[in-house]
């Protein structure tokens with residue numbers, strides 16, 4: 001295959017062969033000579049002061065090499081904010097290791113490194129912790145009651161200690177005046193449960209510290225630079241002495257944008273003098289990492305008879321877990337963002353309780369907001385007798401709309417997703433008994449930020465590209481497509497690597513749907529510099545002006561007055577003469593990118609309800625998304641399908657079940673029921689390409705918005721099938737059966 | 748505890764190892780034999796990331812003891828390709844983008860091969876139920892199921 005158009009091609013990913021043969025090295029696959037094992041002691045109480053920790057017995061167990069408690073981790077005092085990206089190190093230090101108090105069942109309290117995993121676990125049991133058990137609170141509605149147990153006295157709301165850690169508000173126009181214009185006003189309350197990201201690979205790391213104090217960390221994360229920065233802050237080792245090497249990552253979905261094990265393993269390695277490996281069990285993952293927030297929300301929408309939405313109000317309470325930081329920005333900011341509405345008021349509350357601290361999960365907060373808004377819109381459509389897609393199209397935000405959360409939209413394709421959905425054959429399939437169809441839309445901000453890249457031409461005229469982002473779903477293939485297209489060379493001639501913190505410039509997280517947007521820009525910038533250098537070298541060889549050389553179809557050609565005067569020079573030809581034309585050929589870029597622009601999607605879902613078992617089966621599912629430019633269509637479709645599947649799990653089954661002692665009762669895949677292969681149909685996708693005007697290839701983030709519409713689309717479909725409206729998730733078989741019983745009793 | 752001595756065959760080669768009586772086959776493969784292609788997603792038989800073949804039966808190696816490998820024929824993901832030439836399922840997974848993060852992929856491939864060895868012409872439903880023990884959180888299974896059906900068709904075409 002020799003061609004030079006690669007953007008939009010379904011190429012085979014550069015890291016693929018390793019991943020289908022079992023050779024790819026994930027974090028838990030890494031070992032080192034002399035390596036020992038770390039294990040974490042976790043709190044048996046959901047809320048308790050730590051009075052004293054006695055490690056004497058544990059330390060004397062043969063095989064134990066080091067023990068760590070909060071005393072060994074750098075403290076960030078409670079009253080002094082210490083922001084790092086979207087996190088605050090005051091909370092991170094307390095999340096990594098309980099300090100004054102254990103704040104949830106499973107909270108790390110101490111850790112041991114020993115010559116085997118079994119000895120380390122045994123030693124953990126010998127650590128004597130003197131706890132003073134405190135009253136605790138798990139559920140959101142309990143945590144905001146006036147007499148609720150308070151987690152952090154320093155957090156105040158309305159002048160009093162409170163579990164409300166913060167608020168966020170967006171306002172546009174005057175909602176009261178707006179509601180006066182409405183012919184129909186519907187106000188409803190909703191709840192959703194916390195759900196876990198559910199990555200199949202548990203957190204793992206291996207850390208080695210040398211006698212001169214230099215640390216090397218192999219770990220599974222969504223950002224090696226985040227690992228380096230946080231580990232540095234929590235251990236006091238300067239960033240220049242930490243090398244964070246990104247292992248292949250077995251799923252993250254936002255859950256690996258923070259660290260858990262790395263600083264603990266680093267201190268254990270420092271103290272023991274051995275490389276230390278730590279791997280979480282699935283139970284640890286479920287008890288002590290992630291999830292995303294549970295929520296309570298209230299949404300009020302006013303519309304005129306013709307469907308014009310005149311005023312909206314939304315209040316969103318989100319569970320943060322035990323430390324502040326729930327995604328209220330995503331909930332309050334994205335909820336109404338698909339619509340052009342004159343009067344908007346949106347308010348988010350960040351609420352702590354005795355559960356594990358939430359972590360980002362695919363469009364954090366946005367699915368929660370959309371669940372409420374898109375459900376009320378369905379009821380408005382029914383009340384005024386309008387097709388729900390037509391209602392959305394009538395109110396769709398378009399180029400020039402000013403969103404309540406701030407921006408004025410550039411050219412984007414939300415309306416196109418609705419038009420495509422209206423026309424699509426799926427929307428016309430006839431439905432049978434107990435079957436129903438639902439629709440919903442969604443928005444996600446997307447993100448830019450810092451990315452670095454290096455593009456080097458090898459001596460034999462091929463290309464090696466290095467970027468700084470862990471590849472969670474095929475981004476290396478997309479980077480290779482872009483580079484091959486810009487250079488006009490075969491895709492096979494481009495290798496793409498992920499650099500570690502010592503070999504590539506700072507690059508922010510793989511998250512926010514930012515990777516291909518930002519690293520695509522850095523790679524484009526670097527490749528353009530390389531092309532300029534190639535033209536200059538051809539000019540030297542031909543002894544003409546560089547401006548008289550063009551780069552086309554993978555070769556330098558004399559242009560203008562010199563056109564046709566010289567034989568074109570290929571990349572190989574110029575690489576071969578690099579030494580005489582100025583030395584090595586390569587260029588890098590370190591950018592702070594802007595202009596990511598939001599992503600919009602509309603989903604149609606058909607369900608069938610088994611009224612004997614209460615099971616909701618997904619019959620058909622089609623997602624329509626403005627994807628900007630699909631650089632590698634298969635991996636764009638993959639993002640859309642993966643997000644939908646997670647949404648189906650969130651809507652229908654997934655939830656944490658806490659027992660009366662404040663302990664999670666279902667910390668495993670058997671009882672925390674994520675969708676399996678036989679639960680799902682094929683997930684159809686329609687990619688609509690409205691190029692992002694602010695990106696050289698037109699890229700728009702695509703990874704997150706697919707999780708925004710499903711919750712409401714499924715809920716609306718169930719209404720269409722049964723005539724029953726649900727206001728809480730999950731709509732699991734027992735819940736559906738109960739609702740069916742109630743509705744039968746009412747008849 | 749005294750270690751046990753186990754003689755077995757792994758991917759066609761004779762192999763001997765020592766293991767604890769309570770040690771799982773998954774730990775033996777990963778920690779003693781450096782065959783880290785089999786993954787641990789749960790350790791409780793619920794994710795299928797550790798899938799291997801034990802005497803031509805698909806099993807979760809996290810639910811099997813190392814000692815049970817005595818005298819058995821074990822096949823792992825590392826034995827699926829013939830040297831550097833990929834099995835048709837591996838090739839099709841690559842072409843169809845049937846993996847995103849790739850952590851479920853070794854187990855998925857081992858399970859899918861077991862299906863096609865037994866049933867060369869499965870329906871979509873049969874594929875979905877056969878793979879129901881292999882969790883994938885990234886793909887929504889769509890491209891995986893298509894890759895398995897397409898490979899089956901391709902193999903049948905050649906037979």
Ligand code: FES
Pocket residue numbers: 786787788789790791792793794795796797798807808809810
């Ligand atoms: S690790 Fe064996 S089934 Fe999950």
Ligand code: FES
Pocket residue numbers: 200250251845846847848849850851852882883884885886
């Ligand atoms: S590809 Fe990530 S879990 Fe399947």
